[in-house]
Amino acid sequence: xxxxxxxxxxxxTPMDPRVFDVMKPYFTEVFGNAASRxxxxxxxxxxxxxxxxxxxxxxxxxxxxxxxxxxxxxxxNNLALKGISEMYAERGNHIITQVTEHKAVLDTCKRxxxxxxxxxxxxVKQDGLIDLDQLREAITDKTILISIMYANNEIGVVQPMxxxxxxxxxxxxxxxxxxxxxxxxxxxxxxxxxxxxLSLTGHKLYGPKGCGALYVRxxxxxVQITAQMDGGGHERGMRSGTLNVPGIVGLGAxxxxxxxxxxxxxxxxxxxxxxLKNKLMTELDEVYINGSMEHRLPHNLNISFAYVEGESxxxxxxxxxxxxxxxxxxxxxxPSYVLKALGAGDDLAHSSIRFGIGRFNxxxxxxxxxxxxxxxxxxxxELSPLYEMAKEGVDLSKVVWAAH
Amino acid sequence: xxxxxxxxxxxxxxRNVGSLDKSSPDVGxxxxxxxxxxxxMKLQVKVNPETGVIEDAKFxxxxxxxxxxxxxxxxxxxxxxxxxxALHIKNTDIVNxxxxxxxxxxxxxxxxxxxKAAIGDYKNKRNAAKPEAVAVx
Ligand SMILES: Cc1ncc(COP(=O)(O)O)c(C=O)c1O
Numbered sequence: 001x002x003x004x005x006x007x008x009x010x011x012x013t014p015m016d017p018r019v020f021d022v023m024k025p026y027f028t029e030v031f032g033n034a035a036s037r038x039x040x041x042x043x044x045x046x047x048x049x050x051x052x053x054x055x056x057x058x059x060x061x062x063x064x065x066x067x068x069x070x071x072x073x074x075x076x077n078n079l080a081l082k083g084i085s086e087m088y089a090e091r092g093n094h095i096i097t098q099v100t101e102h103k104a105v106l107d108t109c110k111r112x113x114x115x116x117x118x119x120x121x122x123x124v125k126q127d128g129l130i131d132l133d134q135l136r137e138a139i140t141d142k143t144i145l146i147s148i149m150y151a152n153n154e155i156g157v158v159q160p161m162x163x164x165x166x167x168x169x170x171x172x173x174x175x176x177x178x179x180x181x182x183x184x185x186x187x188x189x190x191x192x193x194x195x196x197x198l199s200l201t202g203h204k205l206y207g208p209k210g211c212g213a214l215y216v217r218x219x220x221x222x223v224q225i226t227a228q229m230d231g232g233g234h235e236r237g238m239r240s241g242t243l244n245v246p247g248i249v250g251l252g253a254x255x256x257x258x259x260x261x262x263x264x265x266x267x268x269x270x271x272x273x274x275x276l277k278n279k280l281m282t283e284l285d286e287v288y289i290n291g292s293m294e295h296r297l298p299h300n301l302n303i304s305f306a307y308v309e310g311e312s313x314x315x316x317x318x319x320x321x322x323x324x325x326x327x328x329x330x331x332x333x334x335p336s337y338v339l340k341a342l343g344a345g346d347d348l349a350h351s352s353i354r355f356g357i358g359r360f361n362x363x364x365x366x367x368x369x370x371x372x373x374x375x376x377x378x379x380x381x382e383l384s385p386l387y388e389m390a391k392e393g394v395d396l397s398k399v400v401w402a403a404h
Numbered sequence: 405x406x407x408x409x410x411x412x413x414x415x416x417x418x419r420n421v422g423s424l425d426k427s428s429p430d431v432g433x434x435x436x437x438x439x440x441x442x443x444x445m446k447l448q449v450k451v452n453p454e455t456g457v458i459e460d461a462k463f464x465x466x467x468x469x470x471x472x473x474x475x476x477x478x479x480x481x482x483x484x485x486x487x488x489x490a491l492h493i494k495n496t497d498i499v500n501x502x503x504x505x506x507x508x509x510x511x512x513x514x515x516x517x518x519x520k521a522a523i524g525d526y527k528n529k530r531n532a533a534k535p536e537a538v539a540v541x
Pocket of ligand 1: 010011071073074075102104149151152153178180181201202210212
């Protein structure tokens with residue numbers, strides 16, 4: 001077993017060597033501009049991007065013409081939200097999203113608010129899911145878009161897409177989903193789910209970084225977006241800029257592999273995830289799972305080890321790459337807003353670790369990780385005044401802390 | 405983030421972990437921070453009542469590696485000092501010794517606060533025990 005072990009597959013995934021192999025010639029030999037219409041260099045490049053378009057569309061139940069290539073999901077989310085707000089400004093100016101979205105959605109919404117768009121941020125329940133009644137109630141005759149992520153990048157909770165899709169359809173509101181964490185991991189189908197726009201990115205499904213796509217529905221209804229990048233009118237005018245051919249080829253190949261192997265892979269990953277979870281929960285007391293276990297990605301585990309601070313835990317398991325919702329690990333020095341939104345208390349956010357098990361993790365790695373985490377949690381609890389107090393029977397919630 | 409060797413050393417081999425009897429008149433206990441802020445330090449000193457010298461110091465810390473290192477270092481520095489000398493330990497001394505980056509300065513502040521709280525607790529106990537010895541201040 002090679003150390004360090006990478007188990008942070010929600011942040012990014014290593015590229016599948018099979019994907020890289022397919023990409024290679026497009027950096028050098030097949031270098032044409034896919035928009036060059038009058039020679040074979042261009043044709044070859046275009047053929048490659050069109051094949052990828054189909055591979056991506058096939059994975060999500062779309063048609064190739066509905067795929068718009070972008071530089072990644074941040075751009076896809078920006079394009080969807082800004083493009084819809086602008087295009088449908090006459091119809092209304094209200095967007096509904098939720099508090100646990102990725103910053104690429106939340107900060108886009110903040111920007112839109114400055115420009116006069118009204119945004120409703122739905123809360124989530126303790127299991128991380130939105131309340132569908134609250135969603136229904138939030139819709140007004142000015143609502144143009146609902147943007148709810150498919151699966152959360154921290155807690156892996158999968159939202160009730162089909163129900164949301166139905167509500168959106170009923171009310172004549174468009175439905176966008178940031179599906180970055182779900183595509184290629186669990187079945188995603190824009191038809192069955194009733195999704196009108198969907199963001200995805202290569203580097204979360206063993207493809208390249210800096211390459212993503214936005215699905216834009218063309219039928220029932222035909223969705224239009226205002227381009228946010230002006231230029232040569234590529235991508236049916238929705239996103240100008242010379243196509244990143246090697247990246248797109250890689251994204252396509254990654255989607256094809258995911259489609260073929262998803263059923264098998266998700267079984268294997270959920271077995272490993274459950275093994276990790278069960279081991280941690282039987283060997284340690286006072287560990288808490290963050291978010292619904294039932295509605296969850298198969299490879300995600302987000303768990304809080306009470307009385308142990310996340311960054312100190314990461315320091316002790318420094319040959320394992322995972323992440324924490326602790327304030328100390330974030331640039332803002334705030335604990336994870338996603339975990340805070342679950343309402344379990346900031347202390348559990350500080351104590352949280354996110355495991356994202358991936359295609360290249362093995363069972364011995366998972367065993368190594370669980371043993372190491374158990375050791376370090378035990379050691380840090382020996383060091384923890386909170387654990388000592390809890391063991392003495394002190395109710396920590398009743399203590400008056402000298403907060404600083 | 406990269407940690408300094410000294411932070412790593414204190415994290416891996418924390419000095420003086422543990423608890424002293426907080427009900428003892430010779431023991432001062434300081435507990436600072438809050439769980440929802442991500443760090444809580446408990447620092448205790450055992451003082452020789454005759455000489456005013458700190459004979460033992462213990463800590464327990466819930467917090468990041470730098471918070472653990474700051475409190476571990478504080479216990480090392482406390483032992484052998486008098487209570488009044490102890491009050492001269494400044495957070496900047498801890499920052500320098502551990503090469504803490506700016507985002508971790510609050511850990512050193514917390515350690516200084518914990519020292520002050522522990523010494524304060526000890527002094528309060530002494531004053532309560534010997535009211536006639538209270539200096540007017
Ligand atoms: C849910 C979610 N949305 C959007 C993004 C941004 O994707 P990208 O890095 O391709 O811009 C990420 C990953 O960072 C993510 O996890």
